[in-house]
Amino acid sequence: MEILQRSYAGTxxxxxxxxxxxxxxxxxxxxxxxxxxxxxxxxxxxNVIMSTxxxxxVNSARLTVNDKGALDCVIRARVQAAVMRASKGDDCHQLVWEAI
Incomplete structure (x- = not known):
């Protein structure tokens, strides 16, 4: 999945x-x-970020993560949301959701 623009997810x-x-x-x-x-x-x-x-x-990206005590499932969800926004959703149809 190619990162095309800057995006954010979370609070x-x-x-x-x-x-x-x-x-x-x-x-x-x-x-x-x-x-x-x-x-x-x-x-x-x-480890959670890199495996997600x-x-x-995603082979090329820069991530800044400001954590306030999030659980693994929250980390995974926020990374997924930010990546999908950054790729403009163009490659989302190629994802194997069962594997994620």
Missing amino acids: LESSDLLVEVSPYSGGSVQVEIISSVEKQFEHAIR LEQMG
Whole structure:
């Protein structure tokens, strides 16, 4: 899935997170995580983000994630929403939703 524009999903409320996705010409995925629980859970948050991007076929993007204690299912949903908005929904018909 190709990232065509900058998009956002989520909020800065407790137990949620704000995800910003933007195009990145480096041919890789860059993830910056800002979290109140970064020391304990940064690795777990990064794993959820990267596996979601892999399942959606995103190979090149820049993400900034501002976490306020979100659960894995919330992280996954916010990343999916931001990616679909950033791709303008053009590739969504190619997704295998059962795999995600």
